Structures are given as C-alpha cells and as structure tokens.
Amino acid sequence: MTTEHNNITDGMHLMVDALKANGIETIFGVVGIPVTDLARHAQEAGIRYIGFRHEQSAGNAAAISGFITKKPGICLTVSAPGFLNGLTALACATVNGFPMIQISGSSDRNIIDLQQGDYEGLDQMNIAKPFVKAAYRINRPEDIATGVARAIRTALSGRPGGVYLDITTAMLSATMDADEAKKSLFAPVDPSPAQIPSDEAVERAVKLLMGAKKPLIIIGKGAAYSQADEKIRKFVESSGIPYLPMSMAKGLLPDDHPQCAAAARGFVLGNADVVVLLGARLNWLLSHGKGKKWNPDAKFIQLDIDAKEIDSNRPIAAPVVGDIGSSLCAILKKMEGNTLQPCKEWMANIEKTKNDNSAKMAVKFNSTAIPMNYFNALKAIKDVLDNNRDIYLVNEGANTLDNCRNVINMYNPRRRLDCGTWGVMGIGMGYSIAAAVVGKRPVVAIEGDSAFGFSGMEIETICRYKLPVTIVIFNNNGIYRGTDKNLGNGNDPSPTTLTIGARYDKMIEAFGGASFNVTTPEELSKALSEGIASQKPTLINCVIDPAVGVESGHIGNLNPKSTIK
Ligand code: OXT
Ligand code: ADP
Ligand code: MG
Numbered sequence: 001m002t003t004e005h006n007n008i009t010d011g012m013h014l015m016v017d018a019l020k021a022n023g024i025e026t027i028f029g030v031v032g033i034p035v036t037d038l039a040r041h042a043q044e045a046g047i048r049y050i051g052f053r054h055e056q057s058a059g060n061a062a063a064i065s066g067f068i069t070k071k072p073g074i075c076l077t078v079s080a081p082g083f084l085n086g087l088t089a090l091a092c093a094t095v096n097g098f099p100m101i102q103i104s105g106s107s108d109r110n111i112i113d114l115q116q117g118d119y120e121g122l123d124q125m126n127i128a129k130p131f132v133k134a135a136y137r138i139n140r141p142e143d144i145a146t147g148v149a150r151a152i153r154t155a156l157s158g159r160p161g162g163v164y165l166d167i168t169t170a171m172l173s174a175t176m177d178a179d180e181a182k183k184s185l186f187a188p189v190d191p192s193p194a195q196i197p198s199d200e201a202v203e204r205a206v207k208l209l210m211g212a213k214k215p216l217i218i219i220g221k222g223a224a225y226s227q228a229d230e231k232i233r234k235f236v237e238s239s240g241i242p243y244l245p246m247s248m249a250k251g252l253l254p255d256d257h258p259q260c261a262a263a264a265r266g267f268v269l270g271n272a273d274v275v276v277l278l279g280a281r282l283n284w285l286l287s288h289g290k291g292k293k294w295n296p297d298a299k300f301i302q303l304d305i306d307a308k309e310i311d312s313n314r315p316i317a318a319p320v321v322g323d324i325g326s327s328l329c330a331i332l333k334k335m336e337g338n339t340l341q342p343c344k345e346w347m348a349n350i351e352k353t354k355n356d357n358s359a360k361m362a363v364k365f366n367s368t369a370i371p372m373n374y375f376n377a378l379k380a381i382k383d384v385l386d387n388n389r390d391i392y393l394v395n396e397g398a399n400t401l402d403n404c405r406n407v408i409n410m411y412n413p414r415r416r417l418d419c420g421t422w423g424v425m426g427i428g429m430g431y432s433i434a435a436a437v438v439g440k441r442p443v444v445a446i447e448g449d450s451a452f453g454f455s456g457m458e459i460e461t462i463c464r465y466k467l468p469v470t471i472v473i474f475n476n477n478g479i480y481r482g483t484d485k486n487l488g489n490g491n492d493p494s495p496t497t498l499t500i501g502a503r504y505d506k507m508i509e510a511f512g513g514a515s516f517n518v519t520t521p522e523e524l525s526k527a528l529s530e531g532i533a534s535q536k537p538t539l540i541n542c543v544i545d546p547a548v549g550v551e552s553g554h555i556g557n558l559n560p561k562s563t564i565k
Pocket of ligand 3: 448449450474475476477478479480481
C-alpha cells in the first residue's frame with residue numbers, strides 16, 4: 001500500500017503488502033507500541049485481525065491454525081513483555097511441529113545494544129533463538145520481502161515449527177520508493193517441498209513389514225499434519241494392520257474403525273513384533289519405546305520427515321526419511337501384489353482385548369452417580385457429539401483430558417486439538433478461537449476447571465467475535481480433584497484446590513454469551529446440544545464430583561515419589 005505523498009511507502013505498509021503477497025489471511029495478536037498501526041493497516045488491507053486479551057492465547061491460536069491449514073499462523077505482539085507472553089506458544093509450536101511465525105515489535109537497536117534502558121527494551125531475537133527453527137530481524141524496509149519469505153519457508157519446510165520475526169520500531173516508520181517496494185515483493189516458491197525417501201529405505205521397510213506376524217501402525221500428529229489422508233487410509237486398510245492413533249491423529253480414520261486398537265493399547269504395545277511409526281515420535285507419550293509397556297524384541301519402521309528423529313529412543317531397523325505422502329506412495333507401490341495379512345490369532349486377541357476393555361468402559365458409562373463423574377458426563381457428551389461429527393473438539397486438563405481422549409470418538413482428521421507433546425495447560429480458548437476462525441466450523445471445548453483458568457479471559461474474545469464455541473467446564477473444584485487438604489496448620493486451600501462450587505457459567509453472562517449450570521447427564525446433554533445448535537458462544541459449568549479425579553490423570557507415574565512421609 002502506498003501513501004498519497006509522492007509515491008513513497010513505509011515499513012508498516014510494506015509489511016502488510018508482504019503478508020498479503022504471501023496469502024496471509026489472518027493475524028492473531030495483542031496490539032500496543034509499536035504494532036498498533038500495523039494491525040490497523042492489515043485490517044484495512046483485508047487481512048482479518050483477531051485481537052486477544054493475552055499474547056499466549058493469540059500465539060496458541062496462530063500455532064493451531066498452522067496445524068489446521070498447513071499455512072504458517074501469524075501472531076503479532078508488542079515488544080518485551082508482549083513478546084515474552086507469546087514465546088511460550090511459539091516454543092510449543094516448535095515442540096509440536098506446528099508452523100507459526102511470531103512477529104514482534106522491538107526497540108531501537110542502538111539503545112538495546114548499549115543496554116541504555118529503552119521502553120520495553122529486550123534483545124528479543126537472541127532470546128527467541130533456543131525456542132524456534134530460526135529467528136530473523138528486519139532492520140530496513142527493503143529487506144521486508146526477504147524476511148517474510150524466509151520466515152514462511154523456515155516455518156513450513158521439513159518438520160514444521162515456530163519462527164521469530166523481529167520488526168524494529170525504526171524499520172516500521174522508515175520510508176522507501178513505492179515502486180521499488182512493490183518490485184521487492186515475492187512469495188517463496190514451493191516452501192515445503194515433497195521429500196522423497198530412497199528406494200533402498202522403502203525396500204528395507206517393506207521387507208521387514210512383510211515378515212511381521214504381529215504388526216502395528218502408530219499414527220502420530222505428524223501424519224495428521226501431512227494431510228496425506230487417503231494414502232494413510234489406503235496403507236492401513238490394504239495392509240489390514242491394526243493401528244493406534246495418537247491423540248491428535250484421532251479421526252484420520254474414524255475411531256470406530258475395525259482396525260483401531262486404541263481400546264487394546266497395552267496389549268498391542270506389549271506384543272507387536274514390528275511397529276510402524278507414522279509421523280509419531282517414540283517420546284514420553286510412547287514411554288520412549290522401552291519398559292514393561294513394550295515388547296522388548298519389537299522392531300521399528302519409522303516414517304519421518306526429520307532424519308534427526310530416527311534412533312532418538314530405540315534403534316530403528318528401517319528408517320524412511322521423507323514426507324508421509326511421498327513415503328506412503330513409495331511403500332504402497334512396493335507392496336503392490338504382495339498381500340500382508342497379520343496372523344489371525346493376533347487380530348483375534350486384539351479383538352478380544354478391545355471387547356473386554358469396552359465392556360469395562362460400558363459399566364462406567366452406566367453410572368448413575370450424582371454429582372457426575374467423568375464417565376457418565378462424558379457418555380452424555382459422546383452421545384451428542386456422535387450426532388455432531390463435523391465439530392472441532394478442543395480438550396485440556398488432566399483427568400478431563402485423559403478420560404475425554406478415550407471416550408469421545410473422532411471421525412474426521414485434524415479435529416481433535418489438545419495439549420500436545422508438552423501437555424500444556426492454557427491452549428483451550430486460543431485453539432477454540434482459531435478452529436472457529438480458520439476451521440470455520442462449530443467448536444466444542446471440554447476443559448478441566450484449572451485448565452480453563454489459564455485462558456478463561458478469552459471468553460470475552462469469543463463473545464466479541466460471536467464465535468460458535470461451546471465450552472464445557474468439568475468443574476471438580478481443583479487441579480485433578482477438589483478434596484485435597486492443606487498439610488500445614490493454616491486455613492489456606494491446598495495447592496490443588498480451587499474455589500469450591502465456582503460458577504464459571506456466570507462469567508460468560510458478562511459478555512452476552514449463553515450460560516448453563518448442569519448437575520446431571522440429561523441437563524448436560526441438553527445444554528451441549530443447544531450450544532452447538534445455537535452457533536453462539538456458550539459456557540456450560542458441569543458439576544463433577546470433587547473426589548473422583550486422580551493425581552495427574554493417566555500420568556501420575558511421572559510424579560516424583562517422596563521416600564519420606
Ligand atoms: O490397554 P490398557 O489396559 O493399557 O488400557 C488402556 C486402553 O486400552 C484403554 N482404553 C479404552 N478402553 C475402553 N474403551 C476405550 N475407548 C478405550 N480407550 C483406551 O484405557 C487404557 C488407557 O488408555 P490410554 O489413555 O490411551 O493409555 P495411556 O497409558 O494413558 O497412554 C499414555 C499416554 C501418555 C499416551 C496418555 O496418558 C496421554 O496422552 N496423556 C497425556 C497427559 C497430559 O499431557 N496431561 C496434561 C498435563 S498433566 C499436568 O501437567 C497438569 N498441570 C500442570 C501444568 C501444565 N500441564 N501446564 C502448565 C502451563 N501449568 C501447569 C495442570 C495445572 S494438568 C493441570 C490441570 C489439571 O486440572 P484440571 O481441572 O484442568 O483437570 P482435572 O484433572 O479434570 O481436574
Ligand atoms: P504424536 O505426539 O502424535 O506422536 P509427534 O509430534 O510426537 O506426534 O511426532 C510427529 C512427528 O512427525 C515428528 O517427528 C515430525 O518430524 C514428523 N512430521 C511432521 N510433519 C511430517 C510430514 N509432513 N511428513 C513426515 N513426518 C512429519
Ligand atoms: Mg479440575
């Protein structure tokens with residue numbers, strides 16, 4: 001965009017032009033010095049600007065929009081404290097492998113570099129470096145096009161992740177010839193190129209797989225991100241191999257798929273002889289591929305775009321370094337004509353374990369306990385969502401997370417958005433806003449009461465933009481539960497206890513949203529159905545028995561054990 005005065009433009013306008021030239025449609029942020037006008041001009045130029053109440057939620061929204069769209073999510077922050085508030089989300093994007101660019105205003109380099117104490121002065125680019133794939137600073141308007149293009153290519157290529165782009169106050173107000181500026185604009189060609197695996201790698205992997213008696217496929221969020229949905233389905237169904245979806249890979253194949261082994265997780269991990277890691281890391285979520293959960297003699301085939309991930313935790317017998325789509329294409333071609341049929345006993349044993357575990361779950365579903373527990377509440381939600389399969393499901397908490405993951409089926413890819421690799425609380429409202437804005441579908445957020453508190457002020461954002469988000473807060477009065485006692489003599493609540501009987505539903509009334517307080521599965525079912533159908537901001541305070549949660553949900557084993565009482 002040029003200003004009226006004698007055909008010049010400035011850094012601020014050229015930044016907007018560069019983002020537009022790269023097809024950026026949405027910016028998530030919190031404005032202030034020195035980026036307020038940048039946001040105004042972006043909005044004026046037709047880029048949708050979504051203003052948040054805290055930069056961490058804006059960053060979370062940018063990160064998950066990258067996962068959903070395969071285009072880098074853009075988070076805009078002010079310098080120093082705003083930059084730092086966004087940095088947690090940027091670091092999470094890198095850990096999760098979501099493409100995100102945090103663009104932050106920054107102070108005058110001369111004052112920063114001499115440590116003379118600038119307004120919100122901080123050496124942001126160097127502070128960001130450990131948490132991102134790359135950190136760039138743009139000091140001159142003539143460098144804007146290059147800076148934006150490099151940030152986009154870096155965020156998207158190879159394993160996606162976070163990129164920091166530092167824009168100085170001086171640069172934003174510096175001017176240059178408008179024609180020159182226009183000529184400088186470009187979009188990177190093929191920023192995330194296909195990465196084709198070697199023939200040898202494919203040959204080795206297929207040979208190992210064809211010899212398997214008890215094969216297993218583990219599908220991770222890297223496979224979900226790749227959007228190679230049809231090839232993934234074809235690989236699973238043509239091979240007949242049972243699969244385990246990691247939480248954000250749920251829905252790539254419907255969770256009620258006959259080959260889904262989620263309800264026999266312990267059995268398949270403990271007995272599989274060949275395991276295919278499909279865009280999934282053998283990290284803590286898979287007990288590093290070691291210990292009593294795993295068959296010690298299991299051999300691994302790993303399909304991953306990042307060679308550094310191979311052998312990270314266990315020796316990989318057949319590494320296939322490439323993007324999921326290209327690797328599966330090559331593997332399917334190599335498997336043509338060879339029928340791999342896992343042994344009937346393996347499939348029968350999985351089926352039996354699934355049925356036994358499902359029967360145990362069904363008993364929990366039939367509980368008539370009031371206050372509700374996780375399972376009769378989640379059963380009510382499951383019945384509603386099984387009839388509303390086109391939604392995004394956002395989920396965080398400990399018990400609320402782990403129990404919801406196992407109970408609520410997903411039927412479409414990239415629709416379950418949760419705490420991810422770092423198990424981070426606070427993603428809820430930012431993810432909900434991004435799913436509604438870029439995913440353009442209704443959102444249901446199932447939140448622990450503690451987890452909700454991390455980003456709860458964004459319900460004002462949700463109401464301001466009138467987004468179709470229904471928030472269900474599992475209110476058990478605490479972190480994990482609401483019954484812990486203060487071990488000391490004081491009257492303060494215990495470290496895990498929150499306000500007893502809090503009415504979170506009252507909060508959304510302040511911003512014009514719909515509110516429900518529910519104490520039975522029937523009330524919950526009705527409120528959730530109404531919330532989804534209304535396509536309006538809705539908050540449901542769901543009263544859960546404070547005594548039923550367990551410490552840290554399914555990962556209590558990670559807590560240090562005190563050897564003295
Ligand atoms: O086969 P076996 O026999 O093994 O059985 C398995 C399955 O086969 C079976 N199963 C089924 N059976 C029947 N039917 C079905 N459909 C079915 N599906 C499965 O069930 C078992 C278990 O299956 P599962 O769950 O798949 O297997 P498992 O062993 O659990 O899997 C291991 C994992 C590691 C893959 C899995 O557990 C997992 O993904 N866990 C994620 C854990 C996580 O990330 N948790 C969040 C962090 S906890 C903690 O850090 C919290 N904090 C601290 C904090 C954080 N995180 N961040 C920040 C910024 N500050 C602080 C806080 C504050 S959580 C938290 C808030 C908690 O309070 P809330 O109020 O929010 O929430 P509540 O807890 O509700 O109060
Ligand atoms: P999960 O937590 O679901 O197991 P992780 O985030 O641990 O998934 O692992 C995802 C893996 O997928 C990472 O190692 C990443 O390098 C890889 N990955 C991401 N995108 C692609 C892609 N397009 N093709 C192949 N691998 C990918
Ligand atoms: Mg709780």
